[in-house]
Amino acid sequence: MTLLSVRDLSLSVGPAPILSEVSFDMAEGEVFGLVGESGSGKSMTALALMGLLPGNARVTGAARFGAIDLLAQGEGAMTRLRGRDIGMIFQEPMTALNPMKTIGDQVAETLLIHRAASRGAAREAAREKLDRVGLPGDRFPLSLYPHELSGGQRQRVAIAMAIALRPKLLIADEPTTALDVTTQAQILDLLGGLVRHEGLALMLITHDLAVVAGMAERLAVMQRGRIVEAGGTEALFRAPSQDYTRRLLAASGHRPARAARTAGQHSAPLLHVEDAVREYILPRPSALAPHPRLRAVDGVSFSIGAGESLGLVGESGCGKSTLTRAILGLDPLQGGSIRLGGSTVAVGRIMPAALRARMQAVFQDPYGSFNPRHSVGRLVSEPFHLTGRPPDADDRIAAALEEVGLAAADRHRYIHEFSGGQRQRIAIARALIIRPDLIVLDEAVSALDVRVRAQVLDLLARLQESHGMAYLFISHDLSVVRALTDRVLVMQSGRIVEAGPTERVFASPDHPYTRRLIAATPTIPAAWKEAAHAD
């Protein structure tokens, strides 16, 4: 029984076309995947169906939902429909809830706004829905505020809000992209359970092919506002008919070609971390009690050899970012030591510039890590303040930009003119320009689309090959760590729970936490991929 039938949905905002002739069908109670890279129009498709487009958007086409055409409804009719017949959840659970209202009020509001229940009954229903999404009343009373919950718990609240009136269709726009792998697995499990037991249909919008592979019966692949390919998930993965789909699939499991290195071949370690302890002082629980301490990094020891590539994996809150800041000499240690090439890494001016110049960093957010008012040339040459500006600085800026695949003339442009992938290349050029011995890559490819990510991974592998610097590659994404590192450390609650050669750790993990991480990582079944490769 067809639930939703979209025909020739086209959309433009101002003069810019966003969607062209998007058509697909969804059956009742099915999971339908909408896959594409950022900017492909998948979120705009969802917002068009919800009638939540920006004011200057022009829509044509039809979207039959039961007896009505969603695109032809007025705002009044759409407000009655939204939340009652179609629910929607979004990517950012941290900001998707009103910070000033309790979770109980926010869930109950769905019922109150549609006059589906009295105030008391709505609260009872909110309790029941929160129980249903895995937030039991003894630990999660209705009086909690969003800031008292983790990202995964907030996404559960958002789901409870969206399903409170048992809509026939739930649109989930990148519902797990901002979450850790194990949390992602739990949320996907919850969504899958809702589809099976509550009979709702789920439109799962994601850039992650592995997520749809495990969830959706059918999917559509979008590129530049068009659906390029659609069909049953397994059939489409096994035998993609379009070149774009094939490239997406290839990029999702991409591993750059790189010569294997072993730690043993290097005599003196480049970076040596010994018993590192990083503590935070928390507010006193009462006026006279001592400050409790939080050990974010709890006695961590490891070393990186010259030219080695070491991975550090763990979920958010495990202490990996705190450790990274200490390694970069940005935060002080409360115990243990960090030595780079034999010299101690310290906070502030005690650490000589020449030592700082031996390591550089690339961070996650390609949009937030540049001063928007500086030219690219100035941004890239920034590390020269550690070494003194060499006479051939201009040539080196040009060379660094060309090395990361940009043009020398790009130095005169400004950062807003570049895409996310290009920005990350500029960040790499900035790290590379003074030829450091170690580059710390903190979630450096996590914000990038699969194809761009594959290209940046290739670039990183090639640069390491030609310049021989060491990488400390920090990520929550096991597949990219596997693609780029020789050895891997698994971190949980401030401790290294497992360490070893990357392939060995992934193939036969020893620690239960590592096993849990690997099991939670969504994958495209190997059999599907083999078929695609043979194609």
Place this chain on the structure above:
Amino acid sequence: MARYLFRRMLSLALSLLAASLVIFLVIEVVPGDPASYMLGLNASPETVDALRDQLGLNAAAPARYLSWIWGMAQGDFGLSYTYKVPVSGLVAQRLEVSLPLALYALGLSALVAFPAGLLAAARRGRLADTAVMGATQLGISLPNFWFAMLLVLVFALHWRIFPAGGFPGWDGGIGAGLAALTLPAIALALPQAAILARVLRSALIETEGQDYIRTARAKGLTRTQTMIRHALRNAMIPVLTILGMQFSFLLAGAIIIENVFYLPGLGRLIFQAITQRDLIVVESVVMILVFAVILVTFLVDLAYALIDPRLRRRA
């Protein structure tokens, strides 16, 4: 919440202490001897010295500071050099005008600013928004004494609805007092309302772009509902900050308006005290104003915590 309150109270007390010290020191270095000023140019040095003794001006500075603080703690602000009456009485008399005037103006300002800000935000980019923004631009740029004179011309001289100036006191009934304060309050409220409306509008527009507003719309709330139920409360933080600052300003900053309307307010008192070197009055009035500002800041902080649950737990 109790910890938050305690910390705020502590910082309130410390700010007061710091402010009193600064005020005292500044007055110490200001030139001009009140005793010789009071006695005139022809007074003999002995008489001046005797008066200085009598006023307690010859004691050491720390002792005078402590006795000033101790006196204030008991509600004794000393004697005015020029009027020869207790400063506390003088200030209380003026506060009877200034405090109601400030509250009246603030109330009028909020009454105009909230609907205007909400309307402009809800109709962003449309005619109503343009009209509100134009009016607020005018409200900010018009000097309020000019507007005050205009009000007098229209409402006092032409239509004779409100008195043109002076203050009959509260003994003659609340109505007469309020009537006397109405035109000055409107003149004071105009620029404040304009600023407040703009702040509310931009805070609302910023909040409207938040993810949780989109979530609320996906639940089926209309634009108006999301604005009232979700955006308004989140937009209140900057609005409260401005409201607090405006109240502090209105309390003593109304000096021009007080002059236009011949109102015996705090602003005129402090102006006269400065010109007459009545340092004890200056000191006390400034101290009271500092206290008022710090108290208002404290109340605004409390209001933040009532509005935003995240502040209640932190610190």
